[in-house]
Amino acid sequence: MARADKIDQFAAARRLQTPTWVYDIDACRIVHANPSACTLWQAASEEDLQKRDLAEDMTATVSRRLKQYQADFIDHDATFKELWTLFPNGVPTSVLVLYSGFRLSDGRMGMLCEALPERDELPDNLRSVEALLHTDVMVTLFSADGPPLYTNPAAHNASGNPSAPLRDLFVSSADHAVLLAGLEGGGEHRQIAEIHTKTGARWFDVSAKKCSDAVTGQPAILVTAIDVSELKLARDQARYLASRDQLTGCFNRSYLHQHVAKLAEAKAATTALIYFDVDRFKQINDTYGHVIGDRVLMELADRAIRHGQPDDLVVRLGGDEFLIVLSQASAAPWQERVERFFKGLSAPTEIGSISINTKVSMGISAFDPARTDIDVALRHADIALYLAKNNGRNRYVIYDDQMGAAADKRSRTEAEIEVALDANQFELHYQPRLDLATGRIVAVEGLARWRHPERGLVPPDDFIPICEDTGLIHVLGRQVLEIGFAQAAAWHEAGYDVQLSLNISPRQFSDPHLLEMLEGFAARPGFPVHKIELEITESVLIGDQDGIAAKLKAITRMGYRISIDDFGTGYSNLSYISRFPLHCLKIDGSFISLLPGSGPIVRLILALAQQLDVTAVAEGVEEQAQFDWLKAHGCTQVQGYYVARPCPASELSALLDPATA
Structure with a gap:
């Protein structure tokens, strides 16, 4: 606790030969001073000294330190003995001063300052000199616009020109201008800047403070610089990698x-x-x-x-x-x-x-x-x-904006498809395949339809492409297989001898879980796996030939049949197509619609099917002439509106006579 009787005793202090004064830390003014203190401060009288505003030349560093003294006086009744440089009338004067707390008349904490008659070598002073000698931090005191006044060993050893002024320290003149602007604005400044050294330009964390030279009293700038080149390069690299x-x-x-x-x-x-x-x-x-x-x-x-x-x-x-x-x-x-x-x-x-x-x-x-x-x-x-x-x-x-409207409509449809998948709104319609030799319906293709609660039956062209693009085809494909396989089992149990063909999209085929799923279906009791044909497009066959062949062979070993849909429009290489375990080639409807003009191509596919010993099916047969041409040229089966349109299982059952099973 500070000694509260000091104000009463200051009259006695005026008789002392030791310079003694009381400093108001908050107001930055001396409020009491004995004659010896007035002499030290080069003041004509105590009143003259009281009029001086000591904040005018005070640096931010000194101001912060005095505030810390004040807090320590209040908390710990602390005392400090330090060597300070005072600047009476701008003349630097070094004095060893004992500082202690002093309660002012209004109760605020001030500071009693007693100049000691002799300067002793304080441990802190000795240690600070030693620290300046050995530190790697560059410490330089610059005159305001001239050469350095002091450099510690680290600064002297690093500098390419120890006598260079502050402006020549910086690689970029813009950095020097930024530092001066910062000092002008607040008396101190800190920045990362590139600095000239003996080993070339390096990056430093530079701190600068406005102060006064302890010898001449002239304005000066104290600069400390810490080499941060490695840290900056690491941060720059991290920033580069992040972007x-x-x-x-x-x-x-x-x-x-x-x-x-x-x-x-x-x-x-x-x-x-x-x-x-x-x-x-x-x-x-x-x-x-x-x-x-x-x-x-x-x-x-x-x-x-x-x-x-x-x-x-x-x-x-x-x-x-x-x-x-x-x-x-x-x-x-x-x-x-x-x-x-x-x-x-x-x-x-x-x-x-x-x-x-x-x-x-x-x-x-x-x-x-x-x-x-x-x-x-x-x-x-x-x-x-x-x-x-x-x-x-x-x-x-x-x-353009029309594209945006179409995309918004597509997004809404995508959201509706997700709801439809959760609500089981998808069903299968079945289109028969007619055997030309017997005139019997021997197979049907299951085609996905969306029974929308408001729009009614939605055709596949309105939802299949969206499912393919978004990955929803995996969910839809699973539901199609579930529905189709259940229907195939029901027909088999009822005695209908009919094969069911279901499409597997390219994305489904690439699904690593496809084999596991198909194996799970095949293992169900009474499941007619030998009556199930899986249709893939030619695009599925492009890529890793060994991997594709192995996957198709694994599927056929389970008992499934494999068909290539829309054959003739893709990129099948006839030199390797024989490697795949195929059972059926479905000739694309675009060739059938052009008959008899496309006859040579269709005959070529029919011959290929014969050589591969697989069933040839013509898709998209809509006219009698097409039907007759295909029958005359040895096509095995036909499918299209001429034979029958896709219909629900309940309507198709009437065309499948159990007696012929």
């Missing part, structure tokens, strides 16, 4: 939002997004392997950067999907730039001796960064890309 795609070096989705936010703040003009991906990239990966696939992505990223302006932003969104944000710096309209990008990106890619057809599809969305959210603009570009893919690939489409 970049590791394979291609392009920016990533996270940085995209930062970039567009900056464009919005700068009120940038309308620009465009180019959203592109590689046509049939999965086929490239399957054919050449993922290492070559990665090389293709790296090449496309390089092309996008080469064909762009320096301020264009190239982003890899994931997989083979990229985005280009066009800058406003180019003089050419963005529509012209889109055309140049499209041509530059669609060239073949040469990797060693391999030439890969790397066509791209692009979706374009024009947007104002200050008015349109980037996620909205990205969705518009995605819609345009989707249309470019659906319209045949290797093209670009520019988004």
Whole structure:
């Protein structure tokens, strides 16, 4: 606790030869001083000294330290003995001072200051000198606009020019200007800056404080600098990795939002997004392997950067999907730039001796960064890309509002499909296949239909593509198999000798759980697995030939039959198709509709079926002439409106006579 009787005793202190004064810490003024203190402070009288505002030349560091003294006086009745440099009338004077708490007349805590008659070597002073000698921190006292007044060993050893002024310390003059502005504003400043050293430019954490030279009393700047080069490089690397795609070096989705936010703040003009991906990239990966696939992505990223302006932003969104944000710096309209990008990106890619057809599809969305959210603009570009893919690939489409309305309708349909799957609104209609030799219905194909509670029966073209795109085809495919297999079991139990054909989509076929699911059905008691035919398209056969063949053989070992649907329109290689365990080729309806003009192609498929010893089925038979031509040329079975339209199982049962079973 501070001694409360000191004010009463200060009259006696005025008679002391030792300079003694009372300092009001809050007001930054001396409130009492004996004659010796007035002499020390170069004041004509106590009243003259009381008028001085000591805050005018006080640094922020000294102010904070005095506030800490005040708190220690209150809490601990502390005393301090330190060597201080006073600046009476601007003249530096070093004095060893004993500080203690002193209650002012209004009860606030002030400070009693007693200048000691002799300067002793305090332990703290000795230790501070030793610390300055051995520390790795660079400490330099600069005159306000001249050479250094003091440098500690670390600063002297690191500096390429120990006598250089403060401005020459910085690699960038802008950093020096920032430091001076900070000192002017608050008396102290801290920043990360690049500094000249003997070993070259390095990054330092620089702290600077305005002060006065203890020798001359002139304004000075105390600068401390800590080398943070390794830390900064590590942070820069982490920041780089956080904003970049590791394979291609392009920016990533996270940085995209930062970039567009900056464009919005700068009120940038309308620009465009180019959203592109590689046509049939999965086929490239399957054919050449993922290492070559990665090389293709790296090449496309390089092309996008080469064909762009320096301020264009190239982003890899994931997989083979990229985005280009066009800058406003180019003089050419963005529509012209889109055309140049499209041509530059669609060239073949040469990797060693391999030439890969790397066509791209692009979706374009024009947007104002200050008015349109980037996620909205990205969705518009995605819609345009989707249309470019659906319209045949290797093209670009520019988004308009009509596309948005169609996409919204599609999104609503997608949501309704999810509800329909949960509510079991899907059912199967069955279309018969007629055996031309016996005239009997020997097989039926199960076709998915959606019985919508408001729209009635929805055709497959309205929901199958959406299910394929969204992955809902897995759920729908499972339900189709459940419904179809249950019906096949019921017909078998009723004595109908009829084969059921069900479609397996490419996404279903690639499902790693497909074999497990089919095996589970086949293991059910009384399940007529030998009456089930699974239809796949030719596109399923492209890729890992050994893996595909092994999967098909595993399915046939369970007892299922395999059929290729829409045969003749895909990319089947006749040199390896014989490797697959097939039971049926279904000739695509587009060939049947062109008969007899397409006769040579159909005869070729019929001959192939005969050589492979599989059943040949003609799809889409709608006319008597087509029926007669196929029968005359040895087609095994026909399917189409001429034979029968798809119908529910309840109506089909009347066409299946148990007596013929």
